[in-house]
Amino acid sequence: MTTTDLHQLTGAYALHALSDEETVAFERHLAGCEACAQEAAELSATAARLGLAATVSPPGALREQVLRRIGTVRQQPPDGAASVVHRGRARLRGRQLSRWALAACLAAAAALGGTAVWQHQRAEDATREARRAEQATDEIAAVLAAPDARTRAAALGDGSTGTVVVSRSRNQAVFVVAGMPHPDRGKVYQLWFDDDGAMRSAGLMDPGRTDQAVLLQGAVDGASGMGVTVEPAGGSEQPTSSPVALLSFPT
Known part of the structure; x- marks a missing residue:
């Protein structure tokens, strides 16, 4: 296998x-x-990020309601979404995926994935869980699409990769991970802001998912980076184990 061949394997x-x-x-x-x-x-x-479209479980009655209304409600893709997806695919084929293309693809995926949920909310009134999930998705997409969004990626070991995206204008950060091993039973991954050596809790990851995007809870403020530790279920006030990942924030 040549070096040229290896350069072409990033997508796979x-x-x-x-x-x-x-x-x-x-x-x-x-x-x-x-x-x-x-x-x-x-x-x-x-x-x-594309997998976020599947994070909301539809109510059991949704199928019956959709079948009943299918003759009167026509689902349309969001304006411009088709062209955004087409451009994203073209860039993937060309191997060069810029941060702006990444943000556009993710924003389009969020819009497409949320269409069915939005229609159900209009028809039947959304549940609180669906509203929270939609809000989280919107906030993540907003950070990723922010004009000043900056990214830093790193290999985390065990074949996993992590990317932190920071928007100073929004004072928020998103951590996107792929291939993260499941924590031990009764444990959870906890995120932390690194305030010049002082660790400040930034929320918990979903222990049941190996690929996920998480909005760090709290303001970025003057944090210089972030870390991930393994903590007891429910999280800890301060880290109780060595970090499994440390990423400095992009400048």
């Missing part, structure tokens, strides 16, 4: 579509290729 690696032999060869290549490491992390972030 992000989707866990490589064989064991190819994965070993590509991860060896990642250690010495900053461009591929960055691109693989960003593509992994894209894949994880």
Whole structure:
């Protein structure tokens, strides 16, 4: 396998579509290729963000309601979404995915994934859980699409990758991870802001998901970075274990 071949495997690696032999060869290549490491992390972030469309479980009666209303309600894609997705695919084929294309793809995916939920809310009044999920998705998309959004990606070990996206204008940050091992039973991954060595809780990750995007809870303020530790279920006031990941915020 040539170096040129390895440069072309970032997309397949992000989707866990490589064989064991190819994965070993590509991860060896990642250690010495900053461009591929960055691109693989960003593509992994894209894949994880696309998965957010499936985080809301529809009510059991939704199918019956949709079938009853299908003759009178025509679902339309959001304005411009088709062209955004088309451009995103073209850039993926060209291997160069900029931060702006990433934000556009993720925003389009959020809009497309939320269409059915939005229609149900208009028809039947959304549940509190659906509203919270939609709000979280919107906030994540807003950070990713912010004009001043800056990203930093890193390999976290065990084949996982993490990307932190920071918007200073919104004073918010998002952590996107792919391939994170499940924590031990009764444990959870907890996020922290690094305030010049003082760790401030930034919320919990979903222990049942290996790929996810999480809005850090709280303001970025003067934090210089973030960390991830393994804590007892429910989280801790202060870290009780060594960090499994530390990322400095992009400037």
